[in-house]
Amino acid sequence: MQDFYHQNQQAKSDVVSYVTDNFKKRNISPDNVVSRSWERSILNYGLAPEKNIYVEVLTSQELKNQIERHRSYLKIARNGLNGLAKRINPANYAVLLTDEIGVTLDARLPEETAEDWIKSGLRMGSVWTERNNGTNGIGTCLVEKQPLIIHRNEHFFDGNSEMSCAVSPIFEPTGKLMGCLNASCLGFNGDKQHQYLTLQMVMMFSRMIENTLFKQTYRNQIHLNIRKTSFLSDLACEQFIAVSEDGEIIGSNRAAYNNYVGLLPPDVKFIGCNISGVIGLNLEQIFSRSNGGASEIKLNCPLQNEEIEITLYSFSRKMTAPSTRAASKLNSDNQRHKHPSLDQLAGNDLTVQNNVNQIKNVINQDIPILITGETGTGKEAFARAIHDASERSSGPFIALNCAAIPESLIESELFGYRSGSFTGANRKGMKGKLELANGGTIFLDEIGDMPIQLQTRLLRVLAEREVFPLGATSPTALDIQVISATHQNLLDRIRDKFFREDFYYRLNGMSLHLPPLRERTDKDLIIRDILDSDLGGAFSVSFSPQAEQLLYSYHWPGNIRQLANVLRYAIAMSKDRHIALESLPVELKTGKQLDRAGFNSSSATVNQNSNKDTTLSNFLDEEEGKKLLESLRKYKWNITLVSGELGVCRSTIYRKMRKYGIKQPNEVF
Numbered sequence: 001m002q003d004f005y006h007q008n009q010q011a012k013s014d015v016v017s018y019v020t021d022n023f024k025k026r027n028i029s030p031d032n033v034v035s036r037s038w039e040r041s042i043l044n045y046g047l048a049p050e051k052n053i054y055v056e057v058l059t060s061q062e063l064k065n066q067i068e069r070h071r072s073y074l075k076i077a078r079n080g081l082n083g084l085a086k087r088i089n090p091a092n093y094a095v096l097l098t099d100e101i102g103v104t105l106d107a108r109l110p111e112e113t114a115e116d117w118i119k120s121g122l123r124m125g126s127v128w129t130e131r132n133n134g135t136n137g138i139g140t141c142l143v144e145k146q147p148l149i150i151h152r153n154e155h156f157f158d159g160n161s162e163m164s165c166a167v168s169p170i171f172e173p174t175g176k177l178m179g180c181l182n183a184s185c186l187g188f189n190g191d192k193q194h195q196y197l198t199l200q201m202v203m204m205f206s207r208m209i210e211n212t213l214f215k216q217t218y219r220n221q222i223h224l225n226i227r228k229t230s231f232l233s234d235l236a237c238e239q240f241i242a243v244s245e246d247g248e249i250i251g252s253n254r255a256a257y258n259n260y261v262g263l264l265p266p267d268v269k270f271i272g273c274n275i276s277g278v279i280g281l282n283l284e285q286i287f288s289r290s291n292g293g294a295s296e297i298k299l300n301c302p303l304q305n306e307e308i309e310i311t312l313y314s315f316s317r318k319m320t321a322p323s324t325r326a327a328s329k330l331n332s333d334n335q336r337h338k339h340p341s342l343d344q345l346a347g348n349d350l351t352v353q354n355n356v357n358q359i360k361n362v363i364n365q366d367i368p369i370l371i372t373g374e375t376g377t378g379k380e381a382f383a384r385a386i387h388d389a390s391e392r393s394s395g396p397f398i399a400l401n402c403a404a405i406p407e408s409l410i411e412s413e414l415f416g417y418r419s420g421s422f423t424g425a426n427r428k429g430m431k432g433k434l435e436l437a438n439g440g441t442i443f444l445d446e447i448g449d450m451p452i453q454l455q456t457r458l459l460r461v462l463a464e465r466e467v468f469p470l471g472a473t474s475p476t477a478l479d480i481q482v483i484s485a486t487h488q489n490l491l492d493r494i495r496d497k498f499f500r501e502d503f504y505y506r507l508n509g510m511s512l513h514l515p516p517l518r519e520r521t522d523k524d525l526i527i528r529d530i531l532d533s534d535l536g537g538a539f540s541v542s543f544s545p546q547a548e549q550l551l552y553s554y555h556w557p558g559n560i561r562q563l564a565n566v567l568r569y570a571i572a573m574s575k576d577r578h579i580a581l582e583s584l585p586v587e588l589k590t591g592k593q594l595d596r597a598g599f600n601s602s603s604a605t606v607n608q609n610s611n612k613d614t615t616l617s618n619f620l621d622e623e624e625g626k627k628l629l630e631s632l633r634k635y636k637w638n639i640t641l642v643s644g645e646l647g648v649c650r651s652t653i654y655r656k657m658r659k660y661g662i663k664q665p666n667e668v669f
């Protein structure tokens with residue numbers, strides 16, 4: 001089977017028959033989930049069943065960091081973990097809780113046999129992934145995102161065949177995977193079907209964790225508890241839906257999601273749709289019929305044609321008469337964009353305010369805008385605010401990050417294609433971002449990374465104001481506002497022949513430069529805005545004078561994004577939301593900025609310095625590459641976690657990986 005690994009040329013059918021033979025040899029007849037996972041183990045990860053790879057275990061420091069990172073998740077999940085362990089530890093099951101990449105963050109092992117579990121890799125800090133360990137309970141559950149059992153010989157590696165695992169994923173209320181809950185038994189002699197009861201129990205406790213996560217996340221927001229009258233006694237069927245002040249669904253538990261998602265028209269997304277489309281009542285009606293949540297509502301739900309009972313919870317919204325609320329809604333309509341407005345972003349900084357005033361003069365003049373500034377200074381936030389302030393605000397805002405997607409895909413992403421235009425294309429064809437943005441704004445982020453041949457094509461499209469998707473028989477007229485952004489110095493890119501000069505002038509009808517955070521004079525306001533927008537409100541947070549001083553004097557290489565991450569971290573580390581020096585990340589205190597500064601400084605910053613000391617910049621580059629590789633390894637190539645640690649966006653990580661020729665392990669073969 002190593003041939004598959006090295007040559008990777010065998011037909012999939014060969015793998016399927018190899019897998020089937022193996023199943024026969026092992027005397028098992030697994031379901032599709034297991035067969036799919038075996039095929040992935042061979043074809044995608046190049047593993048061989050007889051070549052056991054041991055489970056990786058994090059060092060205690062690495063584990064400590066992961067635990068710190070997932071502090072609130074662990075706190076919320078603890079009751080569920082304890083509840084499950086209490087019931088099944090005595091039957092010799094180990095219970096493990098993992099994060100979304102398979103790191104065991106918490107575990108309850110049966111006491112007498114703890115040594116055996118540890119030897120088998122069922123322990124704190126173990127990292128079970130399908131990529132490294134082939135078919136296994138935790139790893140496969142995280143890939144399949146569904147509850148499953150991997151029983152004994154169904155494990156890919158012979159070395160794991162003593163285990164039988166029942167696992168259920170845990171999702172955030174927005175549908176994002178958080179991790180999984182796993183129950184494993186060693187040397188279980190029964191059939192797989194005997195594990196179904198265990199699986200039911202694991203699913204029940206994972207739902208309980210999800211429901212607690214839901215309540216915690218939306219504790220200060222409006223949410224609804226919905227039950228079908230016919231299922232009143234079944235707690236697992238209790239549905240929770242959180243809605244915004246406008247009645248837009250912003251989160252739900254799994255029971256609600258599973259129940260409604262299949263009933264909605266195919267083009268309607270559950271998260272984001274209005275509650276009236278789901279239960280037939282809008283928020284105003286829910287408020288008035290429940291008397292502000294004082295009583296339950298019973299009604300026949302039109303989507304499922306069944307009687308449901310709804311309880312309204314509203315902590316933030318005061319009970320007001322519907323007419324008053326409607327009026328206040330109208331008043332707040334102008335400021336109810338989910339994104340900050342231009343004036344909010346300009347804050348109290350005179351330079352930014354002046355720049356913004358100039359931009360305001362050209363909004364609606366059909367002039368392309370180029371936004372420049374270091375990473376994390378708010379370029380995308382400004383682009384959205386410009387769109388929101390324009391006459392196009394009711395049209396789409398479509399963003400394309402030219403650095404985050406492979407060169408080969410940018411073309412189809414941007415221009416789209418019609419059905420049957422090339423092998424492997426989606427049968428129905430695909431609209432490109434330019435067409436999708438029609439009537440609105442296209443935001444071309446990291447434009448400095450756009451391949452030069454595409455610059456030529458895009459230049460023509462922008463000049464002719466029409467796009468010709470691949471395979472189309474006629475062009476589509478375009479009516480779009482173009483906003484592009486970059487942290488690079490485009491004049492240097494032009495000089496180095498990576499960027500077309502005529503394209504630069506086409507994009508730069510007007511430019512908006514955003515200063516780095518260290519130069520902004522309104523850090524206090526920015527801190528307050530960040531706390532107000534998603535950290536529970538500035539009014540509830542206090543700072544020690546030393547912490548405040550450090551926040552103002554720090555260099556902030558990752559700018560506002562880094563500041564937001566630091567504040568989030570500090571609140572998590574603080575007692576009663578009082579941020580003292582101890583609550584701040586260590587690198588702020590030690591002033592150890594070289595790595596981060598090296599990592600974050602854009603090439604624009606280095607290049608702008610025409611008398612640059614090449615020795616120093618080489619040194620920075622080398623440090624940066626090393627730091628990046630170290631972090632990628634540490635987080636098992638999870639780009640989101642790496643971007644979180646380094647305080648830069650994901651696209652920057654991809655760009656830097658390309659810069660240093662760093663390839664993910666799965667790209668090497």
Ligand SMILES: Nc1ncnc2c1ncn2[C@@H]1O[C@H](COP(=O)(O)OP(=O)(O)OP(=O)(O)O)[C@@H](O)[C@H]1O
Nearest residue numbers: 345375376377378379380381526529530560561649
């Ligand atoms: N004035 C501001 N006040 C509060 N938060 C802000 C402000 N400007 C930007 N932010 C927040 O800072 C973060 C970074 O902003 P954004 O993603 O727009 O930066 P960017 O310059 O586009 O970054 P990159 O170039 O690295 O993609 C976002 O979470 C954004 O909401």
